[in-house]
Amino acid sequence: MADDGISDVLTNLALPKTSATLTLRIIKSFEYRTERSLVLHNINLETTTVGELKNIARQAVQMQPGWKPYRNLVLDTVKLYTKAHGAKTTNLIINLDHDEWILDDDAKTLAECGFENETEASFFNREAYRNFQANPEIKWEG
DSSP states (O other): OOTTSOOOSOHHHHSOTTSEEEEEEEEEETTTTEEEEEEEEEEOTTTOBHHHHHHHHHHHHHHSTTOGGGTTOOOOEEEEEEOTTSOOOSSSSOOOSOGGGBOOOTTSBTTTTTOOTTOEEEEEOHHHHHHHHHSOOOSOOO
16 A cells, blocks of 8 residues: 555456356447446456346346436347456447457356456447448538
């Protein structure tokens, strides 16, 4: 701990891999930059698989208040967005590069995929992503 009372421990190391906090960016529209963040607490990265993470997120979207506009989405793909203290993309909705960050193996644990505490990932429809990748035009600028 520093003299100013602020911890020197990085946030990605502050919690154990058995009790991590993750942020999933649930993407409704790439073109209109429509997304909402779902913060998940106490996720065990060593036992939770990619498939289980998808199911947790789908259930939250269906059951939690405030998600009604997202309930008809076909959410089928998770892609790593950034880790704590990592570089972020200039695209505010998703990183269009690094397709190797797409998590295709639903049986892999999140720890095996490189997740740490404070990791951010995107959850979206793969077909909509491919269409946006082919023509990354933003239809609304804020």
